[in-house]
Amino acid sequence: MAKGIRDKVVIIGMGCSRFGERWDCSAEDLLVEAFEEATRDAGIDRDDIDAAWFGLCMEEQNLGKSGLSLSHSLRLPNIPVTRVENLCATGSEALRGAAYAVASGAADIALAIGVEKLKDTGYGGLPERAKGTFNELWQPSATAPGSFAQLASAYSARHDVPMEKLKQAMAHISWKSHENGVKNPKAHLRRRLSKEAITKAPMIAYPLGLFDCCGVSDGAACAIVTTPEIAKKLGRGNSQIAIKAAQVAVSNGMEMAHGSWDGSYAHTTRIAAERAYREAGIEDPVAELDMVEVHDCFSITELVTMEDLGLSRPGQGWQDVLAGKFDADGAVPCNIDGGLKCFGHPIGASGLRMVYEAYLQLNGRAADRQLEQPRLALTHNLGGFPNSNICSITVLGFLGE
Numbered sequence: 001m002a003k004g005i006r007d008k009v010v011i012i013g014m015g016c017s018r019f020g021e022r023w024d025c026s027a028e029d030l031l032v033e034a035f036e037e038a039t040r041d042a043g044i045d046r047d048d049i050d051a052a053w054f055g056l057c058m059e060e061q062n063l064g065k066s067g068l069s070l071s072h073s074l075r076l077p078n079i080p081v082t083r084v085e086n087l088c089a090t091g092s093e094a095l096r097g098a099a100y101a102v103a104s105g106a107a108d109i110a111l112a113i114g115v116e117k118l119k120d121t122g123y124g125g126l127p128e129r130a131k132g133t134f135n136e137l138w139q140p141s142a143t144a145p146g147s148f149a150q151l152a153s154a155y156s157a158r159h160d161v162p163m164e165k166l167k168q169a170m171a172h173i174s175w176k177s178h179e180n181g182v183k184n185p186k187a188h189l190r191r192r193l194s195k196e197a198i199t200k201a202p203m204i205a206y207p208l209g210l211f212d213c214c215g216v217s218d219g220a221a222c223a224i225v226t227t228p229e230i231a232k233k234l235g236r237g238n239s240q241i242a243i244k245a246a247q248v249a250v251s252n253g254m255e256m257a258h259g260s261w262d263g264s265y266a267h268t269t270r271i272a273a274e275r276a277y278r279e280a281g282i283e284d285p286v287a288e289l290d291m292v293e294v295h296d297c298f299s300i301t302e303l304v305t306m307e308d309l310g311l312s313r314p315g316q317g318w319q320d321v322l323a324g325k326f327d328a329d330g331a332v333p334c335n336i337d338g339g340l341k342c343f344g345h346p347i348g349a350s351g352l353r354m355v356y357e358a359y360l361q362l363n364g365r366a367a368d369r370q371l372e373q374p375r376l377a378l379t380h381n382l383g384g385f386p387n388s389n390i391c392s393i394t395v396l397g398f399l400g401e
Contacts, residue, residue, distance in 0.1 A: 034222040052070060165318060180369060214296060240398070243395070377397070
């Protein structure tokens, strides 16, 4: 069995742009904003970076298919730049590539960065152009709200949860996110919402209302990784933030074509979580994880993810949500920065934005939203639809713990 990269790679610097409707700047400007914060944090120069992984999902919107736009924007010293795309897990995929390069010895210091500039497209949601032959044949009229609305209906049916109760739990999730997001100066949406306003909002795809859905925004996020030995030479002490696990699970068609999947959960999340826990040495995630950042593209996604990660028992997630288990002062705080719900979802950046929050929290630098001495954090991305997706899970903690 592969040993993984636990404690072989540490993060020495991170940066994140302000997310939002950034009419004032280009995608290149967002990259520079995140990169400059990360290099200041790491205490290095751009010439110290050996290789870069560039997360950009919808390249046709702004920057093109290659890594040239990153190298040009940041004036990188003619190093290898690998552009990656894996739907909503694109940012996490960039981090995994950079981390693997360092763990293998191929690079001493590597850059992972992701960006998306979507507001300029004029679309209210994600831009829709040709989806490719596979999607046009299998799900020609599928939409993200419609697909995740089906997840909610399937969950309700599978666990015999009255829809009214499920909607109350989903409203609590959205309310919690806005309570958290109002404290984050880099979030797109910084406004408190009442649960009554959430439940009475216009319907998008039953049972998902307007405030059950995350928005679209512009943003970039960045991480600089190296080995523990090099980090020590750079003046980092013993409290280094290490990558404990980096796992990806991708649907193989079972959910779309086989009756063994009932539509009430994300199959890939359960697989990726099992692998990540094994790599990180986690036996009891509820007891050991101090915070999680999960892919709350819709409120139902966050609820189901709590069960898929083993943080709630199957069919009990909605009750745990209502009991406050995942609130800022709960047993396992979830999306303490406001999540996709308050940041929006610039696809290439979202995964790294989650890691940025975990990194700040572990370093005790999260200002008004700082948790009490977190030691272990998990981030989760789910790209695609419930019946065909990519799940990425990253676990961060202190080196040697």
